[in-house]
Amino acid sequence: MTPLRRILIVGGGTAGWMAACALNQAVRLGGTRVELVESDAIGTVGVGEATVPSIRQFNQDIGLDEATFMKATQGTFKLGIEFRDWRAVGTRFFHGFGDTVVNTGPFSTLNHWLVARDLVGDAAGEFDAYHMAAVMAHAGRFTVPETDPRSPYHYFSYAYHFDAGLYARLLRTKAEREGVVRHEGRITGTNLDPETGFIRGVRLEDGRDLLADLFIDCSGFVSLLADKVLGEPFLDYSHWLPVDRAWAVPCAGHGPLLPYTRATALEGGWQWRIPLQHRTGNGYVFSSAHVSEDEARARLLDGLDGAALDEPRLLRFKTGRRQRFWARNCVAIGLSSGFVEPLESTSISLIQGGITRLIGLLPDQGFNPALAAEYNRIQALEFDRIRDFIIMHYALNGRDDTAFWRERRSMALPDSLAERIETFRETGHVVLLNEETFVTPSWQALFVGLGLIPTRRDPLMAVQKREDIVETLRLRRNSLAQAASRLPTHADFIARHCRAG
Numbered sequence: 001m002t003p004l005r006r007i008l009i010v011g012g013g014t015a016g017w018m019a020a021c022a023l024n025q026a027v028r029l030g031g032t033r034v035e036l037v038e039s040d041a042i043g044t045v046g047v048g049e050a051t052v053p054s055i056r057q058f059n060q061d062i063g064l065d066e067a068t069f070m071k072a073t074q075g076t077f078k079l080g081i082e083f084r085d086w087r088a089v090g091t092r093f094f095h096g097f098g099d100t101v102v103n104t105g106p107f108s109t110l111n112h113w114l115v116a117r118d119l120v121g122d123a124a125g126e127f128d129a130y131h132m133a134a135v136m137a138h139a140g141r142f143t144v145p146e147t148d149p150r151s152p153y154h155y156f157s158y159a160y161h162f163d164a165g166l167y168a169r170l171l172r173t174k175a176e177r178e179g180v181v182r183h184e185g186r187i188t189g190t191n192l193d194p195e196t197g198f199i200r201g202v203r204l205e206d207g208r209d210l211l212a213d214l215f216i217d218c219s220g221f222v223s224l225l226a227d228k229v230l231g232e233p234f235l236d237y238s239h240w241l242p243v244d245r246a247w248a249v250p251c252a253g254h255g256p257l258l259p260y261t262r263a264t265a266l267e268g269g270w271q272w273r274i275p276l277q278h279r280t281g282n283g284y285v286f287s288s289a290h291v292s293e294d295e296a297r298a299r300l301l302d303g304l305d306g307a308a309l310d311e312p313r314l315l316r317f318k319t320g321r322r323q324r325f326w327a328r329n330c331v332a333i334g335l336s337s338g339f340v341e342p343l344e345s346t347s348i349s350l351i352q353g354g355i356t357r358l359i360g361l362l363p364d365q366g367f368n369p370a371l372a373a374e375y376n377r378i379q380a381l382e383f384d385r386i387r388d389f390i391i392m393h394y395a396l397n398g399r400d401d402t403a404f405w406r407e408r409r410s411m412a413l414p415d416s417l418a419e420r421i422e423t424f425r426e427t428g429h430v431v432l433l434n435e436e437t438f439v440t441p442s443w444q445a446l447f448v449g450l451g452l453i454p455t456r457r458d459p460l461m462a463v464q465k466r467e468d469i470v471e472t473l474r475l476r477r478n479s480l481a482q483a484a485s486r487l488p489t490h491a492d493f494i495a496r497h498c499r500a501g
């Protein structure tokens, strides 16, 4: 059994520097050294700008306070995603973060709303009107959640939008200050142990050899170790998720600073709009089998709401994941491990999950195949659950205008997703495993937002008086709207607490 003396992280994008900060924190007291190698000449993807709430826990765990982070990364707050034109052109709905308590169980807001709809039709209002995150988002207001469960500001959560390049820079400064050693250079070769097949070291273009006991492959889409050296198979998701390109371009901010991402369905994919303090990030994620690169570029530039600040950048990718993430003495984290597509901003959360799991299963007493197997099982499950959630957005779309959308509606689905959709369609229930990234309120928001209304009502709702249900919902809707109107605007909140210098 070899103790872990040296960990080498290959790649210095968001994944590499997140791994460096967290791993170094976990192992430095035990005397293990963490080093990172990256090549400025190759650069990073650096368009990951929207996140899910778990990123807050990561920053907290590595000792990065919110105001410092927001100022350094030109960050803004994200209450969720507004989906435009997915059910049909001209429609919109909101996927907000939080509200797990009031949204699960037989007496959930959903079940009340369904009964109220049966009784009074459209007078029951939109489902969004009963979710604090959505109500705040539509009002353009923001505050952080309160801990008191009696407060209307208790039942929501939030994440961030930020400049991923600045985030990596911030993490790099922190990691280097805390002892992580960075090497600059392009890796051109590897040295494997002939008996075990374990990686002993990587060779740089200038002839230097970097040796380690454990390698973290954060090399991005090239997947330098997991794919090119170890040949770990790639499980392709593209028959479900055929988007394979994105044009990305920043533009000048325009109008109020919105506390949410916007995802607008277009002819052959969808467009993101991510507001930062100093600019707005935009991108058109599309299927090249349905829209040409030139058409997509023109469509993106047409739809900007401020002047473009740069030339659009084209990113090519394939959706899917490695069959195993941890093989021999190498763990792939970030784009080298797979990519689902950015619709629900899940890449950084998958990186975080990978790092946290690895720290929990760290082979610091030597390599034990059971740890790698456990890591691979859980990480695969996490990827596949997120995959299902994303596919569902496409499968339930209501657009008839292009082949892209019609084909998505008729595609065969993974059984796990088909069964979840069928269960909701019939009962209104979402039956989750433990610790899924997207919990019941997220599935409900998407199902209802995309127009899937369950056929039967929960039998336990029969114990509630029908007129009480309508009145309770009316009061709740009014009280949420009033509570949101008392909050500062998103821009004011940032100016007060975390404006970048």
Ligand code: FAD
Pocket: 010, 011, 012, 013, 014, 015, 016, 037, 038, 039, 040, 042, 043, 044, 045, 046, 047, 048, 049, 050, 051, 164, 185, 186, 187, 188, 218, 219, 220, 221, 222, 224, 246, 248, 283, 315, 317, 333, 334, 335, 336, 342, 345, 346, 347, 348, 349
């Ligand atoms: P990269 O950023 O590509 O970094 C790779 C590193 O490896 C670099 O430092 C490079 O120098 C190094 N490297 C590679 N080869 C060598 C070599 N031979 N020698 C030395 N060094 C090498 N995620 C989100 O969470 N939210 C989003 O909104 C989001 N939007 C996205 C939109 C698009 C279109 C795409 C493509 C991705 C998006 N992502 C998003 C994903 C996100 O960008 C990545 O998960 C994140 O940036 C992590 O990338 P990475 O660190 O794995 O790879």
